[in-house]
Amino acid sequence: MTTIDEETLPQTGTLPRAGRNRLAAFGAFLRSGAVFILLALLVVGFTIAEPAFINIANLMSILQAVSVVAILGAGVTVTLAVGGFDLSIGAVAASSVMAASYAMIVWGFDAYATVPLALAFGATVGLVNAFLIVRLKVPDLLATLAMMFLLSGLQLIPTAGRSISSGLTLPDGSKATGAYDPAFLLIGRYSIFGTLPVSVVLMAAVAVVLFILTERTRIGRLLFATGGNEVATRLAGASTTRLKTLAYVISGTLASLGGIVIAARVGRGDISSGGSLLMDSVAAALIGFAVFNLRRPNVLGTIAGAVFVGVLLNGLTMLNAPYYTQDFVKGAVLVGALALTYGLGRSNP
DSSP states (O other): OOOOOGGGSOOTTHHHHHHHHHHHHHHHHHHHHHHHHHHHHHHHHHHHHOGGGGOHHHHHHHHHHHHHHHHHHHHHHHHHHTTOOOTTHHHHHHHHHHHHHHHHHTSOOOHHHHHHHHHHHHHHHHHHHHIIIIISOOOHHHHHHHHHHHHHHHTTTTTTTOOBOTTOBOTTSOBOOOOOOHHHHHHHHOEETTTEEHHHHHHHHHHHHHHHHHHHSHHHHHHHHHHHOHHHHHHTTOOHHHHHHHHHHHHHHHHHHHHHHHHHHHOSBOTTTTTTHHHHHHHHHHHGGGGGGOOSOOHHHHHHHHHHHHHHHHHHHHTTOOGGGHHHHHHHHHHHHHIIIIIGGGGOO
16 A cells, blocks of 8 residues: 655645744734834824924924823823723813912912922812712713813812913902912923923823833732722722722822923913813823733823824924814824724734
8 A cells, every 4th residue: 555654745734824923923013013113104204204303302392292191191091990081181180270370379389389289189189080980989981071070160260260370360359469480380391401391201200100000010900900800809809999099099190290281381370271181181092002002001002192193293283284184183093093903903813
């Protein structure tokens, strides 16, 4: 009987399987690094179209412009980690702008009293949000939406709807005699070595601290566990009540920090400040889901998402693109990031 050596048979499955593995690995690489690849392409494209784009002063201007959005987005990221959502961050930031301005212009506080006061205000709002959500069982979207409306109206009452600046006329007819503390203005206007804005340093510090907290500590693991399966986390012995409270306090405090940066930058308590901060920070947090293909909230992804949108909008502005296209571009980027994360990611073998 004729025999056939198995080693002489063509291994028809080897190459296709190896090819599929290489293709899958390449696809995983593209998904994990897509935001950074697109960011690099944007920088190269804008630099070719407008060489001034790559100027260090312009790059620092981009980072300074996105610093507030990134800080607020980091707060949103923490609430997303516990399965919640904070719609009040924009209103908290705007109210912090007004509170800081009122403290200095009307009460005559200096920077060293104003900054802790504003941060305490944000933390208190976070505690109230947590009480509504954790203790009273109000759905997070409804609780934070109600807080957003409450703060939007509350910030207008002390000044009868006026913006706050030196010489403000108070509701009783008297004039405010205070002024912005120069030390406070340094937070939004000073650059270290004439190059690195303080607000960018604050953004980097928030990113590092929250990255360590969420990715390298037991508390961080429990935060994500709470968002993944709250019942199982509670049965494992963790206090989901405290974890959720911590998340909303962090979110409120960071929103106030963003408000402080805005107030220090503009030197005025503008009643219209913070109008687009909610949507921009949420967009940054959601784009962050696509970074490293993690498909979950992560602080570094949020910072990368904020920088990505900032680079895109700055480049379009330098190319004289119509201003009314910016929201469309941000929406298109968000849709693309989510499609990449949840749609194409499912096809990974």
